[in-house]
Amino acid sequence: MTIEGTGKNGVYAGDGALGLLEDCTLSATGFPAVYVGAKAAPVLRRCLVRDTDEDLSQDDDAAARFEACRSSNVRTGTLPTAPEGEAVPAAAGVAAPPGGSGGASTPAATEHEGAGEDQLPELLAELDRLVGLDGVKREVASMAKLMRMVKRRQEAGLQPPPLSRHLIFAGNPGTGKTTVARLYGRLLAALGLLVRGHLVEADRSALVGEYVGHTAPKTTAVFQRALGGVLFIDEAYALVPAGQGNDFGQEAISTLVKLMEDHRDDVVVIAAGYPDDMDRLIDSNPGLASRFTRTLRFDDYSSADLVEIVEHQATRHEYRIPRDTAAALLARFDAVERTERFGNGRTARQAFQRMTEQHAMRVADLDDPSDEDLTVLQPADVPAVVA
Secondary structure (H helix, E strand, O other): OEEEOOOOOOEEEOOOOOOEEEOOEEEOOOOOOEEEOOOOOOEEEOOEEEEEEEOEEEOOOOOOEEEOOEEEEEEEOOOOOOOOOOOOOOOOOOOOOOOOOOOOOHHHHHHHHHHHHHHHHHHHHHHHOOOOOHHHHHHHHHHHHHHHHHHHHHHOOOOOOOOOOOEEEEEOOOOOHHHHHHHHHHHHHHOOOOOOOOEEEEOHHHHOOOOOOOHHHHHHHHHHHHOOOEEEEOOHHHHOOOOOOOOHHHHHHHHHHHHHHHOOOOOEEEEEEOHHHHHHHHHOOHHHHHHOOOEEEEOOOOHHHHHHHHHHHHHHOOOEOOHHHHHHHHHHHHHOOOOOOOOOHHHHHHHHHHHHHHHHHHHOOOOOOOHHHHHEOOHHHOOOOOO
């Protein structure tokens, strides 16, 4: 079924409404494509929303369920969407996702999810390949083992131990927090403890409104996008500005605490930010301290770590870094002052970019550059430290 060009909503589920809508495409609607009223609990399955301003608007008390739905070319998207590769209807001018022909059966989806635990060794190996972060990697690997045991106890009909999956990531910018959060979600999905394991990133601007009554709906919309996965709140301490007691950020925190309680098995929340500022966030609401009981500390990268990051970048882009260039890089990173402007991994990536620019300028003057000329980064290409 196709619903197109409506003056208002494409689908309107009024207060308390129920029902099932399957294999439907909605596009070019005047109002949000789908509206769900208070205490309404419709099920939308394998629906596609495309080419419209907003895909979903729903009341705070709505209980709609979205199964294998997707949005495409939508300006404001809050619809919980299907994982990549899960089929949705193919409308005119819109190709079906890879691996689907327009209608995925439920048994197939269940079989795919059940095979997830086979991915654990590769996911843990991917975690171990990250540069530095030795303490973080040990913590995450330990939590994966613990949660695997929790799952086995549940399967055996035993009560699981008390366990909070929500985390504080305390560290300076550029220390790999987002990368680890994404892997954490994939690990939990492989264990069957999250449906999808996808990552939704947010910050204060995505959660806090500009006027009374605006914050709770904004926070709820972002949270709903993260259902089945991980909500990663970067610079989370900004929700509690220092010295400002009356701020809409408190409303965002209260809303998050309630949603985390209502959906305790459906989502993981990771709050990230500077180590010294995260205590202020936790102390701002008693509900946060009881939900965020574990903190992972992301240390700054050492100079040797930064060289390794540059070497990874070089390999990825088909450059080579000989030993003398690596030694020049190490000396360069040792000389960098570790102020609050220090970017950790970003500093390494910026150094690599400047090296390739300098290399290009140097090689461009050669009449007939060899393969070695085109690929080898020399010590002369290492940028000088700017005071």
